[in-house]
Amino acid sequence: MKYVIFFIYFLSVIEVHARPVSYPGGVTLMQMNDGYFSNLHLHYSPSIKYSIGLKIDNNRVEKWTFAGIQYNNLLKRINKKNSQANFYLKSAIGSTHSDEYPFSSYQVPAGFIGFAADWEDRRFFTSYENKSFYSSDIAKYFQQKVRFGIAPYIGKYGDLHTWIMLQIQHTPKLETEEINITPLLRFFKDVYLLESGVSLDGEIILNAVVRF
Amino acid sequence: MRKIYLILVFCFFSISAFSESGNLECAKKNSVNVDVNGMVCDFCARALEKVFSEKQEVAAIDVDLDNGRISINFNNGADLEDSTIQKLVTNSGYDVVKINRCERG
Numbered sequence: 001m002k003y004v005i006f007f008i009y010f011l012s013v014i015e016v017h018a019r020p021v022s023y024p025g026g027v028t029l030m031q032m033n034d035g036y037f038s039n040l041h042l043h044y045s046p047s048i049k050y051s052i053g054l055k056i057d058n059n060r061v062e063k064w065t066f067a068g069i070q071y072n073n074l075l076k077r078i079n080k081k082n083s084q085a086n087f088y089l090k091s092a093i094g095s096t097h098s099d100e101y102p103f104s105s106y107q108v109p110a111g112f113i114g115f116a117a118d119w120e121d122r123r124f125f126t127s128y129e130n131k132s133f134y135s136s137d138i139a140k141y142f143q144q145k146v147r148f149g150i151a152p153y154i155g156k157y158g159d160l161h162t163w164i165m166l167q168i169q170h171t172p173k174l175e176t177e178e179i180n181i182t183p184l185l186r187f188f189k190d191v192y193l194l195e196s197g198v199s200l201d202g203e204i205i206l207n208a209v210v211r212f
Numbered sequence: 213m214r215k216i217y218l219i220l221v222f223c224f225f226s227i228s229a230f231s232e233s234g235n236l237e238c239a240k241k242n243s244v245n246v247d248v249n250g251m252v253c254d255f256c257a258r259a260l261e262k263v264f265s266e267k268q269e270v271a272a273i274d275v276d277l278d279n280g281r282i283s284i285n286f287n288n289g290a291d292l293e294d295s296t297i298q299k300l301v302t303n304s305g306y307d308v309v310k311i312n313r314c315e316r317g
Contacts, residue, residue, distance in 0.1 A: 023259035023304050025266075048305050079250025079307040081280055122252050122277065157275040161254050188255045211258060 020072035020088050020116065021051045027212040028053075034169075035180070035203025036061050041070060049074050055092050064138050066110050068094015083121040090114045096135040103138065110135035125149035125163060143171045149186070160189045167197070167205070243285045244292075247309040248301055251280050259304040267292065267300070280309075 022028050022045040030041040036059055043053025055070035070092035078085040096110040114131035130144035149165035163186040171178045182205055184197025193209040251257050257275050260282055264270045269290035274283040284297065292300075294311050301308045 019256060023263055026259065026262065048303055077250070077305060079305075081249055081309075082252065084250040084252050084256075120252055154278075155254065157254055157257065157277050159254070191255070191258055193255055211255070 019086065020090055021045050021048065021074045022211060023048060028209065029212070030207070030209045032205075032207040034182075034205045035199065035201070043070065043072065055094070059139065062098075062139060063100035064096050064098035064135070066092075066094060066096045066133075066135065068092045068111065083119065085119040086117060088116040090116060090129075090131070096138045098138050106138065108136040108138055110138070120149075122154050123151050125151075125165070141171060141173070143169065145169045158190070160187060162187055163195075165195070165197070242288065242290075243283050243314050244297065245312040245314065246282050246284065246297060246301060247312070248280050248282055249307040249309055251275070251277060251282075251306055256305065260301070260306070263300050263304045 019028075020041075020043065022043070024045060024047050026045045028041075028043050028045075028051075030039075030043075032039050032041075037057055038060060039055070039057045041053060041055050043051040045051040051072045053070055053072075055066070055068050057066040059065070070090065073089045075087040075089055076085075077087075091111070091113045093109075093111040095107050097105075097107045099105060110133070112131050112133040114129060116127070116129035118125070118127040120126070125147070126149070127147045128145065130142065132142050134140050146168045147165055149163045151161065151163050153162070155161045165184050165186055167180075167182045167184060169180040169182070171180075180199045180201060180203065182197045182199040182203070184195055184205055186193065186195035188194070188209075191211040193207075195205070195207045197205045199205070248260075251260075254275075254277060257277065260275060261273055264273045264284060269286055269292050271285045271287045271290075273285065276282070282301075284292070286292070297311055298308045
């Protein structure tokens, strides 16, 4: 039973690329790209508990773009001597635009809601996030991601930090279920974070984060 | 007499050494060391630098990820109360375990 609880806890602690909530007055710019999406998220954190910002999601395959206001809420943070865990709720409202057939300059209200969590110490990292996106007849999908990471060396404050990560992304569709597995490298130094990888299907992930 | 002199010299150096080792806890005399829980990520710990650097009393802070500790170095004659330090650390997203005051010069 103890192992089952640990396993459930392990699967439930997750995050994504960088924290969706910063410190009071902090501004964060995230730009992310994978095989389907290019997205931009610029958020401002009035407090440690939440952030609000602009979100733009461009689906390059289905050729539609979502633009909206995103609100991120830190539900819970657990600080331990050698580790930290975070639980977030993320939501956005806006509209989706498509010019792709059968649409023509078609715009509909849209939004998403999702949960994210992460746990890390200085050697290991794990994160999970999910997202339910709804945009009327243009797009509807559910997506979830799990990440596991290990630091090959423990850097000091100010050093270049490196993480070797594995991302498993699950995007169920109406007719098929798609799983993408992507090994990637994450680097960060100072307020800059860069990560890149190539999925087993050959799709490139390239993400960058700057915190002001 | 020579033995007493040697003992006194020994005691003098022992006390000096002890005194110095006590100060090793503090990088600078006009500083405070704070033990912090949750400080495991360099990228996220930048929040501490940002939040503390907005205080005019603070000259600089040093972050020690290995020991989960920050050293707050104050400008001459300046200081922050423990309650303020606690609030700033909490606002940065971390928990204060202990605040260690260094000897003032």
